[in-house]
Structures are given as structure tokens and as C-alpha cells.
Amino acid sequence: MDLATRYSHAEVxxxxxxxxxRSGYFRSVPDEREPFTIVxxxxxxxxxxxxxxxxxxSIQDILIRKARLDGKNACWVPGTDHASIAxxxxxxxxxxxxxxxxxxxxxxxxxxxxAYQWKEKYxxxxxxxxxxxxxxxxxxxxxFTMDKxxxxxxxxxxxxxxxxxxxxxxxxxxxxxPEAKTVLSNEEVIYQTETxxxxxxxxxxxxxxxxxxxxxxxxxxxQRPETIFAxxxxxxxxxxxxxxxxIGKSVRIPLINRHIPVIADEYVDMEFGTGALxxxxxxxxxxxxxxxxxxxxxxxxxxDDAKLNERCxxxxxxxxxxxxxxKRMRGLLEAEGYLVKLEDYTTNIGRSERTHAVVEPKLSxxxxxxxxxxxxxxxxxxLNREVRFYPENFQNLYRNWMENLRDWCIxxxxxxxxxxxxxxxxxxxxxxxxxxxxxxxxxxxxxxARQVTENPQLTLDDLRQDxxxxxxxxxxxxxxxxxxxxxxxxxxEIRYYYPTSVLVTGWDIIFFWVARMIMAxxxxxxxxxxxxxxxxxxxRDKQRRKMSKSLGNSPDALKLLDDYGxxxxxxxxxxxxxxxxxxxxxxxLCENGRNFCNKLWNALRLIKSWHVVELPEEExxxxxxxxxxxWMRAKFSQVLQSIEADFANFRLSEALLTLYxxxxxxxxxxxxxxxxxxxxxxxxxxTYEATLDLFGELMVALHPFMPFIxxxxxxxxxxxxxxxxxxxxxxxxxxxxxxxxxEQIETAKxxxxxxxxxxxxxxxxPREALSVWVEDSPSSRALFSRNGLAELVCKLAVxxxxxxxxxxxxxxxxxxxxxxxxxxxxxxxxDYEAERAKVKQELxxxxxxxxxxxxxxxxxxxxxxxxxxxxxxxxxxxADALARIQILEETLAKLPA
RNA sequence: GGGCGCAUAGCUCAGUCGGUUCAGAGCACCUGCCUUACAAGCAGGGGGUCGUAGGUUCGAAUCCUUCUGCGCCCA
Numbered sequence: 001m002d003l004a005t006r007y008s009h010a011e012v013x014x015x016x017x018x019x020x021x022r023s024g025y026f027r028s029v030p031d032e033r034e035p036f037t038i039v040x041x042x043x044x045x046x047x048x049x050x051x052x053x054x055x056x057x058s059i060q061d062i063l064i065r066k067a068r069l070d071g072k073n074a075c076w077v078p079g080t081d082h083a084s085i086a087x088x089x090x091x092x093x094x095x096x097x098x099x100x101x102x103x104x105x106x107x108x109x110x111x112x113x114x115a116y117q118w119k120e121k122y123x124x125x126x127x128x129x130x131x132x133x134x135x136x137x138x139x140x141x142x143x144f145t146m147d148k149x150x151x152x153x154x155x156x157x158x159x160x161x162x163x164x165x166x167x168x169x170x171x172x173x174x175x176x177x178p179e180a181k182t183v184l185s186n187e188e189v190i191y192q193t194e195t196x197x198x199x200x201x202x203x204x205x206x207x208x209x210x211x212x213x214x215x216x217x218x219x220x221x222x223q224r225p226e227t228i229f230a231x232x233x234x235x236x237x238x239x240x241x242x243x244x245x246x247i248g249k250s251v252r253i254p255l256i257n258r259h260i261p262v263i264a265d266e267y268v269d270m271e272f273g274t275g276a277l278x279x280x281x282x283x284x285x286x287x288x289x290x291x292x293x294x295x296x297x298x299x300x301x302x303x304d305d306a307k308l309n310e311r312c313x314x315x316x317x318x319x320x321x322x323x324x325x326x327k328r329m330r331g332l333l334e335a336e337g338y339l340v341k342l343e344d345y346t347t348n349i350g351r352s353e354r355t356h357a358v359v360e361p362k363l364s365x366x367x368x369x370x371x372x373x374x375x376x377x378x379x380x381x382x383l384n385r386e387v388r389f390y391p392e393n394f395q396n397l398y399r400n401w402m403e404n405l406r407d408w409c410i411x412x413x414x415x416x417x418x419x420x421x422x423x424x425x426x427x428x429x430x431x432x433x434x435x436x437x438x439x440x441x442x443x444x445x446x447x448x449a450r451q452v453t454e455n456p457q458l459t460l461d462d463l464r465q466d467x468x469x470x471x472x473x474x475x476x477x478x479x480x481x482x483x484x485x486x487x488x489x490x491x492x493e494i495r496y497y498y499p500t501s502v503l504v505t506g507w508d509i510i511f512f513w514v515a516r517m518i519m520a521x522x523x524x525x526x527x528x529x530x531x532x533x534x535x536x537x538x539x540r541d542k543q544r545r546k547m548s549k550s551l552g553n554s555p556d557a558l559k560l561l562d563d564y565g566x567x568x569x570x571x572x573x574x575x576x577x578x579x580x581x582x583x584x585x586x587x588x589l590c591e592n593g594r595n596f597c598n599k600l601w602n603a604l605r606l607i608k609s610w611h612v613v614e615l616p617e618e619e620x621x622x623x624x625x626x627x628x629x630x631w632m633r634a635k636f637s638q639v640l641q642s643i644e645a646d647f648a649n650f651r652l653s654e655a656l657l658t659l660y661x662x663x664x665x666x667x668x669x670x671x672x673x674x675x676x677x678x679x680x681x682x683x684x685x686x687t688y689e690a691t692l693d694l695f696g697e698l699m700v701a702l703h704p705f706m707p708f709i710x711x712x713x714x715x716x717x718x719x720x721x722x723x724x725x726x727x728x729x730x731x732x733x734x735x736x737x738x739x740x741x742x743e744q745i746e747t748a749k750x751x752x753x754x755x756x757x758x759x760x761x762x763x764x765x766p767r768e769a770l771s772v773w774v775e776d777s778p779s780s781r782a783l784f785s786r787n788g789l790a791e792l793v794c795k796l797a798v799x800x801x802x803x804x805x806x807x808x809x810x811x812x813x814x815x816x817x818x819x820x821x822x823x824x825x826x827x828x829x830x831d832y833e834a835e836r837a838k839v840k841q842e843l844x845x846x847x848x849x850x851x852x853x854x855x856x857x858x859x860x861x862x863x864x865x866x867x868x869x870x871x872x873x874x875x876x877x878x879a880d881a882l883a884r885i886q887i888l889e890e891t892l893a894k895l896p897a
Numbered sequence: 898g899g900g901c902g903c904a905u906a907g908c909u910c911a912g913u914c915g916g917u918u919c920a921g922a923g924c925a926c927c928u929g930c931c932u933u934a935c936a937a938g939c940a941g942g943g944g945g946u947c948g949u950a951g952g953u954u955c956g957a958a959u960c961c962u963u964c965u966g967c968g969c970c971c972a
Contacts, residue, residue, distance in 0.1 A: 003934090005935065006935085007937095191971095394901095396901055397900085397901065397902095397970070397971095400900055400901075400970080400971075404971080404972095575922095576910070576923090581910085583910095584910090586909075588923090588924065589909090589924090592924085592937095594937070595935095595937045596937095597937090598935065598937050598938090599934095599938085601934090601935080602938085603934065603935080604934085605934045609933095645913085651913085654911075657922070661922080668935090669939085676934090678933090679933050753940090756940060756941065757940095759941090760928075760929065760940075760941050766929095766939095767932070849918075856955075860955085861954095861955040861956095862955040862956070865955055865956090866916070866955065866956075867916080870917085870956095873916080874917090880918090
């Protein structure tokens with residue numbers, strides 16, 4: 001076989017993915033095996049693959065592939081989220097740019113038709129891209145939150161919650177996005193510190209004479225001077241001595257001269273601004289509360305797109321955008337002498353997560369889910385670890401939120417989404433409806449209406465359906481149930497797949513999504529939606545910024561896959577991704593992954609270049625190789641044990657790094673070097689076959705992490721029958737092994753390293769064979785009685801002889817390795833001065849070490865409190881130290897002065 | 898204002914139950930090698946008072962408290 005010295009991933013990856021998919025390996029149907037289920041966090045249908053997706057989906061794929069190799073029925077359900085607000089914004093832009101259409105000119109039906117067109121054409125690209133990464137999803141199950149069945153589930157859940165009294169329509173202060181013209185949930189508002197200006201504005205007292213009206217009055221501080229037209233009072237703290245005399249009096253609003261009262265309210269912070277607060281119930285949540293307490297009117301001066309309306313009573317500003325109006329207010333107030341002071345000010349401004357528009361508090365009639373009852377079981381489930389979080393400390397974040405739940409606003413003023421199944425009587429004015437009919441269909445609603453109104457003559461034309469759609473999260477919270485058709489067929493396959501095994505998601509959507517899925521699980525299924533949640537960190541750049549498209553700091557995911565291969569990228573992401581910790585992404589990590597692929601590839605090339613004969617030429621080679629094979633088997637078992645433990649605790653990066661260092665270090669650097677035949681020499685069949693088997697098992701063990709190259713090598717190692725693919729093998733199991741053997745080989749490795757060091761020190765050529773002796777002792781006899789061990793050392797350290805001796809042979813230099821003393825033949829001049837210094841230094845260290853051990857052992861409380869094994873270990877350490885000290889002392893004594 | 902978290906080598910981070918010669922990995926750095934699988938490589942090496950000050954313990958990077966410096970979430 002002729003193989004290139006470098007592994008090239010491009011052709012290999014495409015070929016194997018296609019083969020796996022065609023072979024049906026990703027497909028899952030319920031059977032008698034134990035299920036292992038993951039539902040993908042559905043990416044937005046508008047999404048394109050970015051670093052976060054790659055991390056998240058690599059983890060899911062690793063877990064799914066591992067489960068498959070463990071013989072479980074692995075089922076990974078893919079799909080996309082309709083992402084109402086994000087997608088609607090995209091469709092609106094597309095219509096404007098491509099079709100020269102404005103949303104306002106379309107009917108709801110026309111718009112939705114275009115939206116589906118857009119979705120068919122551009123949506124779901126990301127699912128194709130996930131294949132490049134190697135994601136072994138069951139594509140036949142691909143779901144979408146706007147699929148017909150899914151849509152119906154959302155509607156029936158709405159009706160169900162309404163009937164149970166867990167859903168209501170109410171007038172509340174909500175977050176309004178004036179650009180998207182929709183309400184937002186609290187979680188969709190992002191607060192950022194921004195600089196603005198604080199206007200100090202004087203409101204003149206009403207009973208003052210016109211002449212000095214501007215000089216006396218009350219000064220308030222506001223960031224939003226344009227909202228003074230919506231003011232209904234000025235509030236001061238009742239304890240504030242500065243304003244006692246004004247409480248109960250009236251002031252005039254500048255420019256429009258409307259009279260408003262001065263009231264007292266505890267809420268007012270005497271320290272802030274001037275200690276006097278303008279009350280604008282329509283445009284501030286706190287003011288709204290105060291207004292309610294004092295039964296003040298509400299004056300809403302803004303339109304849905306945040307322009308001043310006629311209710312502001314000041315014609316020059318009507319129709320202007322709020323920010324434009326604010327700008328003009330400065331000149332207007334100044335001109336009339338109302339502006340007392342202007343100061344710079346930093347504050348938290350809330351912006352829409354999607355449109356980045358400054359969010360406007362707005363009083364609005366919306367649908368809310370009552371969270372108190374839904375939250376209780378969901379909180380309990382996490383606290384008592386029925387649903388386990390990895391890492392566990394996300395419990396704290398979760399609890400903090402769950403204990404302060406506020407009702408969830410689930411209506412959105414959009415068209416792209418599940419339309420709210422509530423009907424009103426056309427005879428009642430908009431937003432003042434007294435009758436609400438919630439039903440799964442218009443006909444059902446009509447039936448209700450006829451009964452309630454006792455008017456059998458009502459027709460569908462007398463009803464009007466709510467114009468709003470559901471918040472996207474009010475559909476995706478049903479994901480783990482709905483993708484298995486759990487609402488319509490509660491006893492179907494969902495009984496097999498649910499609860500799912502693990503959810504893998506970023507911690508940033510713990511409230512948006514994770515918490516709500518847990519609530520939905522208990523509410524609609526009486527059961528948790530998943531056994532465990534694996535929280536991934538955020539992928540950040542080297543400056544710790546979250547990677548985002550708007551910052552342009554995210555590497556092109558597809559280019560990374562092109563450059564390093566999916567295996568390389570997966571390695572790079574995983575090697576630095578302990579659960580929950582943010583990762584600072586560096587392309588260098590992918591380079592490591594690519595290099596690892598190349599290493600594997602070259603190990604294959606080496607093995608495939610060997611000529612095989614039935615028996616080795618010499619017996620010494622046979623026992624050396626046999627020892628190497630035995631050692632590899634033992635060490636591999638040890639490694640597998642630790643990997644199983646890592647998987648059980650979702651310590652995936654640990655598992656990967658363990659495998660990496662076992663393969664690169666133990667397998668390539670040590671094992672292959674031990675068994676590698678000399679130039680143009682053959683290898684014996686037994687060793688060869690054992691090596692192929694071992695390499696194959698290593699590929700299965702590594703497969704979940706790096707699926708493509710492992711499949712490729714698996715097939716190149718041996719001829720495989722159809723269906724004998726790496727992806728469907730059984731994961732290797734650890735077996736009992738001899739820990740003493742593993743330890744002895746470690747001792748031998750340390751000796752080889754020490755000998756190489758000596759070589760470096762004396763500039764001895766790597767191929768120049770050396771003669772070495774080991775001082776006779778019970779421990780050295782024990783070590784070298786291991787069959788093949790001396791041969792192994794000779795091969796790796798390039799020795800011509802390794803023999804026992806009683807006395808120091810002439811012309812040698814001695815050194816210590818482990819607790820043994822060795823002599824190596826040296827023809828070069830030895831610098832005895834330096835040698836003495838080194839030995840002395842080592843001796844000093846060993847004596848200090850011994851002293852600390854002895855102090856420990858002399859302590860009775862240590863002997864009595866520490867576990868026996870720990871005490872025993874200390875005794876062994878003492879014995880070893882004593883042995884070493886003795887050898888070092890002898891060495892020092894014999895060194896020429 | 899309320900809450901959570903972090904601080905370990907030049908950089909990025911592991912370190913599970915408090916106990917091994919346990920202070921580790923990768924990158925970077927230094928020395929020597931184009932050795933017959935791999936220079937995307939091989940062999941070797943230097944480098945950290947585990948942020949600070951206390952405490953608990955026979956024993957602390959690990960548990961508790963203080964301070965300092967960062968980060969995040971909620972309001």
C-alpha cells in the first residue's frame with residue numbers, strides 16, 4: 001500500500017459520512033435495546049453554522065456515538081426552530097430587497113406564504129452544515145417548530161393552560177420593541193451601560209405670578225425630556241425636608257402648561273438627581289406602580305414605532321421619533337428658560353436582543369403564563385437532582401431565577417409563528433374585549449360564544465381571532481415531547497424515548513429554554529424531559545469577547561472544517577472545553593487536532609510497511625515484543641477504566657486527552673518503537689496481528705471524538721466485511737490487568753529517558769551503542785527478571801549490553817534511576833567537578849525529602865488518623881529514599897576529587 | 898443593591914475524595930537531530946511560594962473566613 005506522508009481529510013470525510021448515512025446507522029426505531037436519546041437544541045431556521053453550534057453539536061455527537069458503540073439504541077433528533085422574531089425580520093428584509101414589497105402592504109396570509117417560500121429556499125442550511133461536522137443525527141426525524149403537528153401541539157397546550165387557569169390575558173407594563181413592533185419577554189432585553197444626559201428641568205408652581213414663574217418651582221432630573229408631556233405628577237419623598245411645603249400643590253408642565261400635582265411617595269430616592277421625580281405611568285414601570293398607588297391617569301404619548309402622538313399636546317413635536325424629539329427638547333426648554341442644568345450620566349439601557357432597538361416600556365394587553373405553579377416542580381426536580389446539571393453549580397443560577405419567577409409574556413405582535421387561539425366578539429372594541437373564547441378551532445370558539453352570549457345566531461363572521469402569535473420559546477419548550485409526537489400519541493414511541501438521556505446546550509439559555517422545558521415536562525407529561533443537562537461554555541475569542549457575527553470575530557466555521565478537517569476541529573474544540581467553562585478559541589487547537597490525525601496516519605503507514613513472517617529471527621525479539629503487547633493491553637485497560645469514569649461524569653475533554661496521550665505517547669512513541677523491526681527486517685505474525693487488533697480497538701475508542709479518520713484507519717488496517725464499520729463496533733471494555741507490569745514498564749521508561757539524557761549530555765550519537773551495567777540488588781533482580789524487559793531497554797536506549805555487576809566497572813559513569821544504580825560506559829572526558837556538584841545537590845534534596853517523611857511518620861496522630869494505605873505508602877517512600885541516599889553517598893565517595 | 902463564579906508555568910487551562918516524588922498538560926521557550934512512519938516530526942531541558950492574610954486538620958492548590966483583582970447574571 002502506498003500512502004502519502006500526510007493525511008488528507010477532505011475526500012475521506014465526505015465519503016464516510018455518505019456511507020454511514022446510506023447504511024442507516026443514524027436511524028433509530030424503538031426496539032428491545034436500552035435507548036439513548038438526545039434532542040438537538042434546534043438552531044434557528046435562519047442560522048448558519050458558527051463556533052457555538054460546532055462545540056455544542058460535537059459534544060452531542062460524541063455522546064451519541066459512544067452510546068451507539070456501547071450497544072445502546074442511539075437516537076439523535078435534529079431540527080430547527082422557526083425563531084419568530086428573527087425569521088420575520090429576515091423575511092421582511094428579503095421582501096423589501098428582493099420582491100420590492102412592504103409587510104404593511106401584505107395580508108397576513110400573503111406574508112405567511114412568502115415566509116414559507118423563504119424558509120424552503122434559505123432555511124435549514126445549518127442542518128446540511130452539521131453533516132460536515134459529522135453529526136450522526138437521525139435525519140428522517142428532522143423536526144421543525146412550525147410543522148403541522150408541532151403547530152397543533154402548541155395550540156392545544158395553549159388551550160389546556162387556559163382551561164387550567166394557568167394562562168391569562170392582562171394589561172401589563174411590557175417591553176416594547178418599536179422597531180419590530182412587538183412585545184419582548186424580559187429575557188429578550190439586553191441591558192448595557194450607555195452614556196446619556198440627565199436633564200434638570202424646572203416645573204413652575206401654578207400659583208406663582210407669571211413674572212417669576214420661571215425662577216420658582218420644582219426641578220426634576222430626567223434622561224427622557226420628551227416624555228414630560230406624559231407626566232401626571234411630580235413625586236417627592238415624604239421625609240424630604242426640601243419639598244415639604246410643596247406637597248399637595250400643583251406645577252405646570254413646561255411648554256404645554258398642563259397642571260399636575262406634587263405628591264409624596266416613599267419610592268422616591270432623595271439622593272438621586274434633585275430628589276423630585278416626574279411620574280410618567282405610560283412610559284416607565286416604576287412610575288406605573290406609583291401611578292396605580294395614587295390613582296393617577298395614564299397618558300401614552302408614543303405610537304407603536306415610538307413617535308410622539310397627538311396626545312403629547314405639543315404640535316411641533318408630533319410625529320417625530322422619540323430621539324429626534326429629545327434632541328429638540330433641549331433647545332425648546334433652553335429657549336423658555338426651563339432647562340436648569342445638563343449633566344453627563346451613565347445608565348443601563350435595555351435593548352432588544354434581536355433588533356437592538358432601545359426598548360420602550362409600554363402598557364399593553366398581552367397573554368401571560370402564570371409561573372408559580374409551573375415553576376414549583378421544575379425547581380424541585382433540579383434541587384433534588386432528579387434532573388442533574390453538569391457542571392452542578394448551574395443549580396445556583398437556576399434556583400436564583402426559579403425562586404423569583406415572574407409571569408411569562410407569551411404573545412408577540414408578529415405573523416410568523418403559532419397564532420394565538422383566542423377569539424373575541426367583533427361587536428366589542430379592540431383591546432377592550434370582555435369575552436374571550438379560547439379553543440383549538442374557530443368553530444369550537446363559535447360554539448362557546450353562542451353559549452356564553454346565549455345567541456345561537458352568531459356566525460364565524462361575528463368573531464375576530466387574536467392577531468398575535470406565540471413567543472418562540474412557547475413552542476420550543478415542548479420540543480422534547482412534541483418531536484416524539486407525545487401530545488397526539490401519548491402512548492406511542494415517546495414512551496420508549498422519553499425522558500431523553502441528556503440535553504446539551506449553552507448556559508445562556510438556561511432560563512429561556514432549559515427551565516421552561518423542565519416545566520413543560522412535568523406539566524404535560526408528569527415527567528422530567530431529560531436525565532441530565534450538559535451546559536457548554538461560550539466560545540470566546542482571545543480577547544474574551546463572545547464570538548458573534550456582528551463583532552466579526554468568529555472564524556468561518558466552514559473554512560475551519562476545510563482547513564483542519566472535522567476531526568481536527570472537533571479535537572480542537574473538545575480539548576479545551578471542560579463543561580460549563582467558556583473557551584477561548586484559538587485556531588492553534590485545531591492545528592493540534594490536525595497534527596494528531598497526521599500522527600495516526602503515519603502510525604498506520606509504518607505498520608502497513610512491515611513484512612510479516614511467522615516467527616521472529618531471535619527469541620529475544622519474541623519475548624521483548626510479547627512483553628510490549630502484554631504491557632499495551634494492561635495499560636489500555638487502565639486507560640479505558642478512566643475513560644468510562646470520565647464519560648459517566650461528562651468529562652469529555654479529560655477522556656479525549658487521556659486517549660490522546662495514550663495513543664501518541666504510549667502507543668506511538670513507546671510501543672511502536674519497541675516492536676518496530678530493524679531496517680528491512682520483518683516482523684513476526686503474532687506481534688503484527690496483535691498490533692492490528694490493538695490499533696483497531698484504539699480507533700473504536702477514539703471514534704466518538706474523531707469519527708472520520710478512525711473509520712478510515714479501521715478499514716485500512718484489515719479487510720472488513722460489509723457492515724463491519726468502526727461506527728457500529730462495540731466499545732472496548734477494560735479487563736483485569738497486572739498493575740505491577742505497568743509500573744515496571746514505567747520504571748524501564750524512566751531508565752531509557754535517563755540514558756537518553758546521558759547521551760545528550762555527552763554528545764553521544766543516537767545510533768552509537770552503549771554498554772550499561774546495573775548494580776546487583778534484590779530490587780534490580782526483581783525488575784530485570786521480567787521476561788523481555790532488559791531487551792526492551794536495550795532496543796529503546798540503543799545498548800549493546802545490559803548486565804549485572806557487583807562493583808563499578810572501569811571507565812564508566814554512574815547514575816541513579818528509580819532506586820537502582822547504573823553504570824554507563826563513557827569514553828568522553830567526565831567533568832568530575834560538575835558531577836560532584838550534581839550528586840551533592842541530589843543528595844541534599846533526597847535528605848530533605850527523607851526528613852519530611854520521617855517527621856510525618858514520627859507523628860503519632862498521623863499514624864493513628866491517616867488511612868493504612870497512606871501510612872504504608874509513606875513507609876515505602878522512606879525506604880526508597882534511604883536506598884537512594886545510600887547509593888548517592890557511595891557514588892560521591894568514589895568520585896575522583 | 899441582590900446573587901453566582903474565577904485567580905495554578907510567559908499564554909490557555911486541567912487538577913475527581915484533603916493524602917504517591919503532586920504541583921500537571923498543550924502552546925510558547927532553550928539544546929540537539931532532515932534517525933529508515935510522521936519536521937504537521939523525534940530526543941532531551943528550563944520554568945510556578947497554586948492571588949493575599951488568617952483558620953480547620955496529623956496533612957491544604959483542594960475545606961472555612963478576610964482582603965485584593967477580575968468576570969458574569971439579576972434588579
